[in-house]
Amino acid sequence: MRTVIFDLDGTLADTSGDLLAAANHCFRKMGHGDVLVHGPDSGVALRGGRMMLTHGLKRVGVYDEDTVQAYYPVLLEAYAQDIDTHTSFYPGALQAVEMLSDAGYGVGICTNKPEHLAELLLTRMGVRDRFASLVGADTLPVRKPDPAPLREAARRAGGDPDLCVLVGDSDTDRNTARAAGVPSVLVTFGPSGDDMAALEPEALLHHFDDLPGLVPDLIGAAA
Structure with a gap:
């Protein structure tokens, strides 16, 4: 997968x-x-x-x-x-996750947030079941930008770690994907969005509506 x-x-x-x-x-x-x-x-x-x-x-x-x-x-x-008072998903994020899952992709999370806090947040927001895997900062002995958490998140989602793409918002995510030898997509709508182009990811994402159309070519190129 x-x-x-x-x-x-x-x-x-x-x-x-x-x-x-x-x-x-x-x-x-x-x-x-x-x-x-x-x-x-x-x-x-x-x-x-x-x-x-x-x-x-x-x-x-x-x-x-x-x-x-x-x-x-x-x-x-x-x-x-008080983990979910002001937190909100970016426009189109959950719809993109659903479309990717419906298209047969395994969908997971790899975060440098402690795992129990990520679990708590996603559960409180009512979306934990939408993600087949969750790897946090303390799930493994290492964290991003080490590639091991990304590869583990892909495996736990039922996939081949060599056939994945990482969607992120930082140099940490770019470096994690590069270390794993897989493509990265960096979002431009976060607080550091203006800096993402300089990191030269395989793709920039300006709105989640565009993600399902980007993924097939990116993973196909990696394969």
Whole structure:
């Protein structure tokens, strides 16, 4: 089987609002108030919890690595308690997933979000059953851009890891696909969309309506 594997944050869904809220919860506990701002800091949010803490602490001039490590579990707990308040899927994302599944592709997720949080989010959003596989940051001993999680996501979706395409939104996704020797599609509608062309993926995606038409040629070329 051929598979289409998706990144989650910034690709399938805009999760930045809830991530930033969890980070600001930490900054308030530190006594700094809300440090990160939705919109300008959305790209930082999609690069993970430690990056948000680092960025915010540097902004207020009190960065140190020990504080980042100490508050990272606090951030994860706050995020888990309020994971789907502001999160929404990008227009056409779920329709594209359904069309690909109906066309016979295995569809899965490979994310650098901890697996239990990805499971929780997808379950809360009512869409976990639409994805045949889910590999998170801690599912394996390594995470993206190592190719092993992508290949595992393809296998768990019932596919041949050499016959898949990765849909993502970052240099991490581009480098993961390159390391795995498979095509990548990078979305242009996320916070870092203007930077995607410079990464030279096999395709750029401006709207999910176009994805089902791109996939056959991309996986065919890889084969």
